[in-house]
Each structure stands twice: as C-alpha cells, then as structure tokens.
C-alpha cells in the first residue's frame with residue numbers, strides 16, 4: 374500500500390507539513406509505504422484552460438506538476454494538506470486542483486483511491502470546511518474520502534497546534550481509518566450514490582454533446598461503457 378502526503382503550505386516545515394507528516398508516520402507504522410511531497414518548493418504553472426488534457430488526456434505543461442501527478446496516480450491513498458490562506462485553500466493547492474480538474478475529473482482517474490483532507494489555520498473559521506473541500510476533490514475525480522481534519526496553529530510563527538496532543542491523536546485515528554479503507558477496499562456507498570445521481574449523468578451528457586470537440590473523452594467514455602454509442 375502506497376500513500377502520498379502532499380503539503381501545499383508556503384512553509385516547508387510549518388504546521389501543515391507537520392500534520393501531514395504525522396498522518397504519514399502513523400500510516401508507516403501500520404505498514405504503508407509513504408512519500409511526503411512539499412509542493413511549496415515546486416514550479417507549478419497555472420492552468421490556462423487550454424483544454425489539451427480534454428483532447429489528449431495529458432497536461433501539456435512540463436513542470437513539477439508532472440512528477441506530483443505521477444506520485445498521485447501510483448498511490449492507493451492521498452493525504453492532502455493545505456493551510457487556510459484568506460479563508461480558502463492555498464494557491465498552491467488550488468493550482469494543483471485546477472491542473473488536475475479536467476484531466477482527472479472527467480476520466481475519474483482517482484477511482485479506487487482514498488483520501489484525507491487536512492487544513493491548518495490561524496483560527497477555526499473555514500478551516501474544517503477547507504479540509505473537507507480538499508478531500509472532496511478526490512471524490513470528484515472518482516475516489517473516496519475517508520475523512521478530513523481542520524487544525525489551528527498556536528501562532529503563525531509557532532510550530533505548535535492548539536491542543537496538539539488531541540489533534541495528533543485525531544490525525545492518528547484518521548490515518549487508521551484511511552489504512553483500513555484501503556485495505557478493505559471499503560465501498561463508501563453514500564459517496565458513490567451522490568456522485569452517481571448528481572455528477573455522472575451531467576458529465577456524461579457534456580461529453581456526448583461535445584463528442585466532436587472532445588473525441589478523446591468521447592471514446593474514453595464509450596470504451597468504459599459510461600456512454601452508449
């Protein structure tokens with residue numbers, strides 16, 4: 374079992390990275406092979422909406438997104454962490470999400486993977502919501518989320534979390550849940566149902582209506598019988 378943890382904080386050794394690493398440590402103790410990626414130090418261009426991925430199935434930009442994507446696609450589980458910046462996920466996380474959106478969302482390429490969302494803020498407001506949004510990004514791309522955790526830093530320049538012991542113990546429990554979900558290939562029936570009712574019919578309709586514009590996607594859907602010819 375391989376788990377990739379990605380910290381999208383501007384601070385390599387800040388509390389977001391500390392919490393992501395804590396989850397990875399617990400997973401490693403359980404027997405998982407883990408990899409930590411600090412995305413803050415990477416060169417990540419913005420998505421330019423060129424739609425190359427929708428016509429070719431790959432991102433045209435050759436920067437540090439490519440090795441991150443490779444790690445993500447090879448992983449069974451993802452631990453995705455962001456600080457709360459301006460009441461939202463970091464621009465680094467958002468860039469990764471935007472670069473992944475058309476590439477992984479339409480093709481459901483995270484199917485079979487499980488994720489945890491982690492967010493760390495200066496206070497609670499919106500922090501838990503950010504953690505959930507991050508986790509749901511994996512669900513949008515065909516995977517499941519096993520849980521999410523919002524935590525609060527004592528101060529910006531302090532490498533401690535409020536109620537750190539309690540937070541770390543919640544992080545450990547989430548790691549155990551992720552491990553168990555992956556090990557048992559747990560079907561999250563509700564997550565699957567919501568996606569099936571609210572997302573997939575609309576997306577399939579878009580692909581059908583744009584079959585001449587996106588033949589790659591259309592054939593992808595036909596091959597998988599997500600659409601009838």
Ligand SMILES: Cc1cc2nc3c(=O)[nH]c(=O)nc-3n(C[C@H](O)[C@H](O)[C@H](O)COP(=O)(O)O)c2cc1C
Nearest residue numbers: 382384387388389456457458459460494495496526
């Ligand atoms: C640009 C910037 C914007 C921030 N905006 C918020 C915010 O809106 N809400 C919040 O709770 N904390 C905010 N913070 C505080 C950080 O979320 C907090 O310090 C967190 O620990 C940062 O993660 P790090 O320890 O990984 O660097 C902000 C920090 C920075 C640098």
